[in-house]
Amino acid sequence: MNSPQTWPQIVAQLDNYRPSFRHTIVRWSPPPAVLVKCNTDGASKGKPGPSSASFCEIDHNGNLVGAKGVKLTDSYNLVAEATAIREGLQYCLDKHFHQIVIETNSLSMVNILNGEWDSPLSVTMEVNSINRI
Known part of the structure; x- marks a missing residue:
């Protein structure tokens, strides 16, 4: 159909x-023995807006070994996602978990951390911290 030109055409379309x-079925699975899995998520209500970051750490038996959520100042979603990853990694470091698997729902952060995308200036400090950890 051609692009509608009149309101009746728009309404009809x-x-x-x-x-x-x-749809895609997504299943969570525990990490292999000796590993800890860190699931992360960040969210922002606005661009920028009130934001939060959280993570949970699960052992190979599926037991929760740690979790944390932090409220952030007005920020962007990508900053919240990066903060969640950094917070999760820092927790692992503090608890001496050295063999970990990070899971995030942020494809952008995966591409940035894998070096496939350049880091936007807004998350450069968080990405540098993640890489140091």
């Missing part, structure tokens, strides 16, 4: 719109 849905 919207009335006929049927979204398509796609």
Whole structure:
């Protein structure tokens, strides 16, 4: 269909719109023996806005060995994601967990930490801290 030009055409196109849905099954699994898994997440309500970062540490038996959430000042989502990873890594270091697996839902942070993307200035300090840890 061509681009609608009038309100009746726009309304008709919207009335006929049927979204398509796609789903992916995601399953969490504990880490292999001797490893600790650190699941992280960060969130921001706005650009910038009130933000938070959190993590949980799980051993190979599926037991919670640590967790923390922090409230951040107004920030961006990517900064919150990076802060969550740094906080989780720092916790592991403090508790002498040296063999860890980090899981994040932030594809952007994965690409930045793997060196596939350049780090935006807003997260450069957090990325540098993560790399030092």
